[in-house]
Amino acid sequence: xxxxxxxxxxxxxxxxxxxxxxxxxxVFHHRLCWDVTVKDGWEIDVFDEQNPLYIISIDPDxxxxxxxxxxxxxxxxxxxRDVFSDLLPDDLEVADPLIWEASRFSMDPEYAxxxxxxxxxxxxxxxxxxxxxxIGALIGLRQLVTVYDARMARLFRRxxxxxxxxxxxxxxxxxxxYAGVIDTNQTxxxxxxxxxxxxxxxxxxxxxxxxxxxxxx
Amino acid sequence: MRDVRFSSIIEKLQAVSxxxxxRDLLDRVVEEYGLSNAVYYARKIPELTPKEHFFALxxxxxxxxxxxxxxxxxxxxxxxxxxxxxxPVDWDVLDRRAPKIQQMFGEAQDFDVxxxxxxxxxxxxxxxxxxxxxxxxFSDREWSQTKSIYIRDFQVIANFIHEMxxxxxxxxxxxxxxxxxxxxxxxxxxxxxxxxxxxxxxxxRTGTVKTYMEMSRRKLNALNTTHTVARAISFxxxxxxG
Numbered sequence: 499x500x501x502x503x504x505x506x507x508x509x510x511x512x513x514x515x516x517x518x519x520x521x522x523x524x525v526f527h528h529r530l531c532w533d534v535t536v537k538d539g540w541e542i543d544v545f546d547e548q549n550p551l552y553i554i555s556i557d558p559d560x561x562x563x564x565x566x567x568x569x570x571x572x573x574x575x576x577x578x579r580d581v582f583s584d585l586l587p588d589d590l591e592v593a594d595p596l597i598w599e600a601s602r603f604s605m606d607p608e609y610a611x612x613x614x615x616x617x618x619x620x621x622x623x624x625x626x627x628x629x630x631x632x633i634g635a636l637i638g639l640r641q642l643v644t645v646y647d648a649r650m651a652r653l654f655r656r657x658x659x660x661x662x663x664x665x666x667x668x669x670x671x672x673x674x675x676y677a678g679v680i681d682t683n684q685t686x687x688x689x690x691x692x693x694x695x696x697x698x699x700x701x702x703x704x705x706x707x708x709x710x711x712x713x714x715x
Numbered sequence: 716m717r718d719v720r721f722s723s724i725i726e727k728l729q730a731v732s733x734x735x736x737x738r739d740l741l742d743r744v745v746e747e748y749g750l751s752n753a754v755y756y757a758r759k760i761p762e763l764t765p766k767e768h769f770f771a772l773x774x775x776x777x778x779x780x781x782x783x784x785x786x787x788x789x790x791x792x793x794x795x796x797x798x799x800x801x802x803p804v805d806w807d808v809l810d811r812r813a814p815k816i817q818q819m820f821g822e823a824q825d826f827d828v829x830x831x832x833x834x835x836x837x838x839x840x841x842x843x844x845x846x847x848x849x850x851x852x853f854s855d856r857e858w859s860q861t862k863s864i865y866i867r868d869f870q871v872i873a874n875f876i877h878e879m880x881x882x883x884x885x886x887x888x889x890x891x892x893x894x895x896x897x898x899x900x901x902x903x904x905x906x907x908x909x910x911x912x913x914x915x916x917x918x919x920r921t922g923t924v925k926t927y928m929e930m931s932r933r934k935l936n937a938l939n940t941t942h943t944v945a946r947a948i949s950f951x952x953x954x955x956x957g
Contacts, residue, residue, distance in 0.1 A: 506799045551801050571801065573838040587919075589894035590926060593840045594933040595874045636863070637802060638870035641929065662922025679922055679929075712805025712833070713866060 499702045500629030501556050502710050505549035514554050516540075517563035517606075525604040530649075533671060545601070548575050553629040555622050556702065557609070564613070565605035565622045567630060569598045572643060577601050578677055582645045585677040586665040592643050597679075600630055600644040616694040618656035624694030627657055631690065632701055634682030636713055643679045651676060658693035660686065720747040721868050725938060728875045729946075734883050737876070738771045744872065745773050748865070750851050751829030755876055757845035758798065760885075771880060778826035787819045797834045797846030803866050806832035806850075807858075831858045833865055835873040839881075840933070847873035871938075878936050890950050891934040898952060900927045905944045905956045 503511045519540035526532045526541050534541050548570060555564040570576045572592050576599040579591070586592070592599075605613075605622050613620040634642055643664070646654070654661050661678040668675060680686060691697065704711045724744055731737055741753045754772040768788075772779070788794065790813065796804040811817055824830060829850030837845040849869060853861065893901070896917075903913045910928070914921040928940060935950070937943040947953045 502802075504801055506801075549799065549801055571838050573840050574842065586926075587896065587923065589896055590923070590930065592926060592930065594929060595838060595840070596871065596933075597929065636866065638867045643926075662925055663920050664922040664926045665920070679926055707808060710802065711808055712862065713802060 499556050499558055500625055500700045501554045501702050502633060503552045503554055505546065514563050518552060518554060518566045521563065521565065521606045522602060522604050524607060529607065532673070545570055545575060545577060551633070553626055553633070555625050563606065564609040565626055567603040567626050568601050569630060570601070571595065572597045572599055577645050578643060582670070582675060582677065585645065585668060585675065590665065596638065596640040598634065598639055598642055600642045603650060616696070618693060619653060623653055624657055624690065624696060625700045627659055628687065628690050628694070628696060628700045631682050631686050632699055635684065635687060639682045641679045641681055643677065645675060645677050647673050647675055658689050660689060717868060722938070723747065724872060725875055728879045729936060731879050731883055737880050737883050741771055741773050750849050751827065752850045754848045755845065755880060756794065756797070757843070757880070760843045760845065760881065769884065774828060775826050778823065778828060781822065781826065785819070790815050791819065792816060793832070793834050793848060797836050798844060800836050803870065804834045805862070806834070833862070833869065835869050837873050837877045839877060845877050847876055875936060893931055893934060893952055897927045897931045900924055901931055901944060901947045902953045904928065904940055905948065905953055
């Protein structure tokens with residue numbers, strides 16, 4: 499299931515936040531060898547200071563964190579605007595209150611190995627993608643934009659995630675890098691559900707006192 | 716699906732051109748959606764609020780005076796949530812334990828503020844922050860049934876209201892600036908070409924066409940492609956087809 503955590507609520511979710519940054523260090527630094535900063539075992543960057551919305555996959559049996567991704571509004575600091583703007587033509591700047599950016603998709607490697615397949619992708623992958631699109635649809639967003647690599651491109655294909663490449667993919671360091679957009683609507687949700695076998699919402703029902711209780715019925 | 720009141724509100728928001736008219740329009744929003752009140756509040760918009768806060772609201776004047784006299788500004792959890800949160804906030808989950816906050820929500824009822832509320836944070840494209848709150852007197856049951864519709868529609872309406880306020884309260888009517896490629900895509904779209912057609916015609920990816928069109932939609936405050944084209948024609952950015 500997917501737990502939604504806003505950056506401003508990180509203190510109330512210290513466990514999930516710690517696990518998320520630790521998993522990100524393992525995945526992006528140790529395994530993928532990306533040029534990321536790891537501090538005290540955490541991979542954390544300037545965009546984490548911007549009050550992102552974290553989409554967190556939770557093991558329903560143990561309440562442990564299995565993986566996460568991060569959403570940022572494109573009206574503020576985001577990776578496409580501030581790091582990867584060369585991917586887009588000079589006269590195209592994505593900044594729209596109804597388009598958010600997804601980044602830092604990662605899964606705990608142990609969970610990823612053990613995870614059962616959901617169609618062509620792991621249960622955790624499908625759940626994270628669905629979580630991001632579902633919350634986008636719930637609050638009336640139009641699209642998610644994301645910067646991704648060949649590894650993610652394969653996952654998108656397998657998950658039947660109809661992402662449109664924007665601009666021209668190029669190499670950053672050793673990594674072939676793409677920008678893409680996907681609609682946050684019921685069609686996308688249905689396609690993802692079809693590909694993964696999910697039939698209902700992946701979003702966890704928050705406790706009544708949780709500020710997100712208002713959003714997830 | 717969104718219903719006719721949604722598009723009718725958006726249309727009216729775009730038609731507002733005179734300073735001050737925006738406030739009347741909030742009354743219409745409230746009426747169309749069966750709400751008690753609506754409040755737009757901006758804290759950090761240089762062209763709008765050089766010295767003080769800017770707000771447009773439908774509350775009774777007595778409540779506004781009382782709110783100011785009591786300096787509820789400094790403790791109102793709605794303002795705090797609107798400034799910090801990324802997602803809409805239901806007033807039911809606000810922490811009301813502090814005595815002054817309890818006092819505020821208690822007294823609000825004497826002025827028919829409405830006891831249910833939702834606040835939509837607004838993050839403008841130039842980094843400005845504002846919020847829109849809507850209130851109602853629904854029962855718990857009615858509220859839980861209708862809230863999701865409000866959340867979906869008002870995230871969009873909040874941004875349109877923000878644009879309308881900046882346009883009418885800030886200086887003059889500016890024609891949105893579109894890039895040559897954005898205009899080119901719009902011109903083809905006005906002739907009925909699909910995104911795939913346009914991609915082939917001008918030799919860029921479909922996703923890039925789609926994104927140019929999304930940015931034109933945002934700049935022209937439109938709801939979809941057809942609407943974007945219509946707005947571009949009315950601004951004389953492109954010629955009518957034919």
